[in-house]
Amino acid sequence: MLWFCSHGVQVPLLLSSPVFLPSQLLSRFFDKPGNATFAFLQNLTRKLTRSLFMERFNLSLLTLLSLAGNLFVGEIPPEIGNLTQLRILDLSSNSLTGKIPTQIGNLTKLEVLNLGNNFLSGSLSETHFTKFQSLTTLDVSNNSLSGNIPPGIKNLISLTDLYIGINRFSGLLPPEIGPLPSWIGKWNQIESVLLSSNRLSGKIPPEVGNCSMLNHISLGNNMLVGQIPRELCNADSIMEVDLDSNFLSGTIQDTFLMCRNLTQLVLVDNQIVGSIPDYLAELPLMVLDLDSNNFTGFIPLSLWNSTTLMEFSAANNLLEGPLPKEIGNVVTLERLVLSNNQLRGTIPKEIGNLTSLSVLSLNLNFLQGIIPSELGLCTSLTTLDLGHNRLGGMIPEEFGDLAQLQCLVLAHNELSGPIPFKPSSYFRQVSIPDSSFVQHHGVFDLSYNKLSGTIPEELGNCVVVVDLVISNNRLSGEIPVSLSRLKNLTTLDLSGNLLRGKIPAEFGNSLRLQGLYLGNNELTGSIPPGLGGLNSLVKLNLTSNKLTGSIPVSFGNLNELTHLDLSSNGLEGELPSSLSSIVNLVGLYVQENRFSGQIDELFLSSLAWRIETLNLSMNSFAGELPRSLGNLSYLTYLDLHGNMFEGEIPSELGNLMQLEYFDVSGNRLSGLIPDRICALTNLFYLNLAENRLEGSIPSRGICQNLSKIYIAGNKDLCGSIMGLNCQIRSFGRKTFLFSSWVLGGIVVGSVLLTVVVALALIKWGIRSSRQNDDEDVDESKLNSGTFGYIPPEYGQSWRSTTRGDVYSFGVILLELVTGKEPTGPDFKDIEGGNLVGWVSQKYNKGQSVDILDPNVLSADSKQAMLKVVKIAIACLSDNPANRPTMLKVLKSLKEIKNE
Template sequence: MSTRGKRSQTLHALSFFVIFVVPYTPFLHASFTAEMEKLLTLRDSLSQGRDFLSNWFNVESPCNWSGITCVGPAVEAIDLSYTPLNSSIPSCMGEFRHLKALNLSGCGFSGQVPDSFGDLRALQSLDLSRNQLSGALPSSLANLKMLQELVLDANSFSGGLRIIVEHLKGLTKLSISGNSFSGSIPLDIGSLQNLEYLDLSMNYFSGTLPSSLENLSRLLHLDVSRNRLSGSIFPGIGSLGDLLTLDLSSNSFTGSLPSTIGRLTSLDSLWLGRNGFTGSVPVEIGKMKQLKVFSLHSCKLTGAVPREISELRNLIDLDISENNFEGELPRSIGNLVNLMYLVAADAGLSGHLPEQLGGCKNLKILDLSFNSFSGPLPASLAGLESITTFIVEGNHLEGPIPPWISNWKMVNSIRLGKNQFSGSLPPLDLPFLTSFSADANQLSGEIPSKICDCRSLSSLFLSENKLTGSIEETFKGCSNLTDLILLGNNLHGEIPGYLGELPLVTLELSQNNFSGHVPDQLWRSPTILEISLSNNLLAGCIRIAIGNISNLERLQLDYNFFEGSIPKSIGKLRNLTNLSLHGNRLSGEIPPELFNCTNLVALDLGSNNLTGSIPEAISRLNLLDDLVLSNNQLSGHIPGEICAGFQRAAYPDSEFTQHYGVLDLSYNNLTGQIPAAIKNCSVLKEIRLQGNMLSGSIPPELAELTNLTLLDFSFNSLSGPILVQLSPLQSLQGLLLSNNQLGGLIPSELSLMLPSLVKLNLSSNRLTGPIPETVFDIKTLTDVDISSNSLSGSIPFGGSIARGISSLLIFNASNNYLNGPMSESVSNLTSLAVLDLHNNSLTGSLPSSLSKLDYLTYLDLSNNGFLGDIPCDVCSIVGLSFVNFSGNKLYRYAPEECASANRCVAQLVPYPPPTRSPTRGLMWGVGLGAAVGLLALVESNEAAVPGSLTSCWGRR
């Protein structure tokens, strides 16, 4: 039968019911028939929900349909909540003129609210929450004068609240949490004087909190959290005397907390956290005797934690974390006998933990981490028998870990890390303990043999202590252990095979003294995701059995004494993302099977004895963004396939995987040219190719690697110019090209090419021409070494240097053909620590401003053509450790009025003619720091300095 036929049959039956059962009036019959017709129309429009509205299609009387409430001939309530209709709201909903309550929450409706809703003039309650509705509220809602409750939570509504505030004066409940409403909260929102419940949370409201809210004398619940509100809290908020819940958290409120907040004596929940409040907590807070929840976390509050908090005897939950309080936790805190949750992490507190804290017998969670508490744990804490979580990490607590913590039979997490606890670890008999952390303390002795009496223990963190002994039997009974972190102790002996039989996920034993082989049982673990055994004394071959640990994601075996070849079976570890075998004695070729580990993000095989070429099979590692093969004996060309990876960050940084963007092939025997395909390594930040035998020119394709911060090609045989095409490298901080055969000019555009450069080393090449003045326009530049080239012309101590804006710490231009006088502008290099210009042809007198270089530690101007006096106070520079003026035409003795310089010039005699030998060329490492080991420089150069010259630094 057709839908129309069914509808006619239903209406005929209803007419029979009205005529013969209900007392007949023409008006009643017409009204009833009209309402039923509307319900049938609504049913037809929701036919896609037939499976969830089954009795709408099986029961003939619409007033008996689920969710429909009829009073006489009128439909007064429709409740379809949590019926998955997944459509737009039918416009025919607006035809039920007698409707008083409409609940469409959780129906999966999308689109906008129909304009026809404005015809529901009798509506008193409207709930559209938890749908996917969007857009602005229709202006027709202004017609709903009878509306008392409007609930729109968890949608995507936008726009403002003007329609609601101007027209819906009868509202007692307005809840619009979790939408995209924006703009200011209307200043006249206080005109909704019947409001008892107001929730505007989780929107994009900005501006200040309207003071008219103080007019809402019936208000019981006010929540404006997670918006963008700012300004201070108006003092009149204290007028809301019936308020039970106030949540202002996660905004940008500033200023001090008004003392009038203490008038909210009915309040039981107060959330003020994640704002910019300053000043102290008002003492009037103690008047809110009914308060059960009080949160002030993540503000900028200062001063002492007020003792008046102890007046809040009903308090259950107190969070004052992430503030700038001063002083101790009040002793009166022990009066809060109902307190169950106390969180004061990173609150700026200091002093000893008060004994009275033990009076909070109902405490379940106590978090006092990352403060400056000192002294021992007070013995009164032994009575906290309800405690489930105890966190005091990141303080200065000391003394032994007390054995009475075994009284806490309900505890499941204890975190004592980053303190100064000493002595041995006490026996723990805590049946519900799942996590115990005491890392970064001064614990000594052996790990208790009964640690596994904590039958629920799953995570144990004891790293960075002074623990000794072996673990041969220690953890054998820990059947629930998933995380065992013991790095940085003095544990020894062999790694026990039973560890492979535990449900471990993370095993961290690095930086100990474990020796022997890695047991094959460990490689058979079905659960382990991370193994770190680095910095131990492990030896022998890496066993073939390593291929059995198929779930492994991270393996760190670096800095041990493994030898032999890398087993081919390692290629079975298809889930591996991080592998480090750095710093062992591995030999042979890199097995192509390794590149079956196609999820590798970081691979470090550096500092071994590996030979052969880099396999072209490396092209399989298309997720790779960190490759270290340095300090081996690899030969052949750099394969272009190496950049199959380095093209995207496949995974976000995690506990197991961090992205570095490093390609380090340094100190091998690689030959040939740098491949042009290197341009495809788009995520690279550092390229280290120094110490090889690479030839050819610097590829211009490098300019496409816009993320580069370090480029080190030093100690190769590269030739050609320094390319101007490097100009897009806006992030490059280190350009190290020393000891090559590069020629031509230093590009005059260097400051535009590399505006972020910190370290520039072009030494020991074949560069010619002048030093561009623009080099010194790079404001970030600290280290410059252009020594041992064929540069000529004067030193351009003008430009930025003359304007005093240089940050230079080291400048070495020795062993060149520089000439002309030395400018007085050198004094503007106010941070300069090292100045080396020896073996040039500089002339004229020494600038008197040299003595103004207060941070100078190394000064070598030898073997030039300087003449005249040595500046008076050059040797009075406090940190000066090396000085050499020899090989010039300076006076044997300084003028009488410059007696302080005599120690520097005694026995000065003409040196032989300058040679081009770079015997004293200043060398530094490849790091981007500016540290210089000057003591070593002094010792290595002392033989070349006239005898009494050493007194210039010997007196300091």
């Protein structure tokens, strides 16, 4: 609609939207200079240019220009300053950009200037305000204006409404105009001040009370500090106070006591302390929002007797005490949010009186008892959140009468019994009369309870459900096919139950699904190939079921998928190479299945992968590790243990600069440990145990840190971390040679036990039954990485001591007389989990004979072996001071030899 007014006669011109305004069309109305005094344009969509409105036409008599609510773009032309008769200029709600022209300050007769809801930038200058003596309304809110508020704003003495919120203004209020009260004190007619969503700092000064006509002040979302001045209520007319999202502190014990007309008080997200004062119940409050502060104590009983209160929210505080039965008195209440406090006791049945209640959230408290069935009388409820409490009993069937319910959260309680399945009307009403209070549309969350029985087929009729979460209960039976009819479903979480049967193939039609979680159930059968058609799917979790078959090739079409967890099932076959097409994949978990074959093809085209976690462990994968694994530059977790990989570890894995966890234990890998892997700076866990690796362990990075590397079971490895010089690779049955023996980098020294000492044992055939005469000793048995030889005090300090050397020698003696490894699965149930713990347990029970290696035990050797055990026990004392010296140990062994 386009209106022109000339000499008191209004002429309407109807135009469709959008429309182009050619100069010929406008010239029909503006061809005579000075004719028009009024122009109002609405629902137009074209570019605002200088030539169109300012240069071509003379509008010198124009008093009102309103172009609000269009889609005009571009800058405000400076020629607008020629419209000197303008009293109202409204360019709000367009897409104007650039700075506000200084020429706008020439419009000395302006009474209303509205530039709000655009994309204007730059700062407000002094010239904008010097001559605006008649301005009553200034609105530049919701733009991108920045800088300080100019002192010239003090000259707007006729101002009644100021809206500069939602910009990027910063700093303190202008010192030239004094504190805020002096500034607005000059505007004795001002009614509204909106300064929200800027970067204003400092305190709210008490002189704000000078604004005697003030009825609405909004200073939210700034950086204001200090206490709220009680002088704010000097203005009897004040009705709305919004101070949310600042750093205001102190109490409000008498701050708003004199605000007798206050209807809205919003103090959300500050640092206010103390209790909620009783006097608030005497005010005509309709909205009381105290969320995210540090309020303590009980909620005033008198507040529940309010006859005006419609919204009361005090979530995220430290409130305590019970909910009284008087809660049923505040029948005007539409929104009650008290989540994340310390409320206790039961939910009173009187709450059923609140028939206007739309939102009830008591989440994260300590409420107990049953859920009152009277809640079913609150037929206006759109959101009901009682999650994270201690509520028990059954879910009331009366909930089925809540026709407007759009959000139901009962998660993390102790509810039992079945999910009510009587015919219900909730989650079916697509639109409700007033949905402004609905917190989360379509959430149905009963997770983490003790619910039993089957999933009702009727849930498939709740067409409004978006997130259906009933995980971690005791539900049984099959997954209802009816759930696939929920066309708005984006999340389905049935994990952690006792569900059986197959995954319904019909879920392939749930095209809006973003998260499908069916893990930790007893599902059988194969994975439906149709799931590969869920183009919006982000997370798929089928872990810990009894699924069989292979991974559908169609999964390669899941372009949005970030997490795929198929672990702990009975899946088999090869991993389809199409998985490498899932370019957004972050986590792939297929461990503990029966997958086989090689994985070369999977990573050939993986350069685009952003994968961070890859777990292929505990399968039957074979072949060499692909060098292309080194292309996965985002990888932080790589677990390939428990397979049949062979060949060398690719040095290209040294490219994985983000890698933190790497496990290839229990494979058939051979060759050297790549030096580049040891140099990875983020790697904190490296497990290479139980392979066929050989050669020197690199002397750098994690490979020299006993607490982070595991290399047991690689008999051909050597190096300082193992205590073995790579030039001395074995010792025979007649000599123990420990040359430059290092425990975690601590040099113990050189000890040569000659044939004389060794024969003290060999005389009776005491030798390791694990070693033949011509066999090399398995150096990994001396691998300090297993901690089998390390004295307990080294856990507190790695400082080498001679008493620590004695402890390690005692372990070797036990190996010889028991025929057992220093660590291993034989000791998993033993305190300490090692040979020392097992021997100590037997020895203390007087069962020393059970310790001895039966392969070499004889009547002749028994006593000598028991004496060696006694020496070893002395060497292994937890108190280093009680251990014998090495000289005393050698003397004792010689004595055994000479007997």
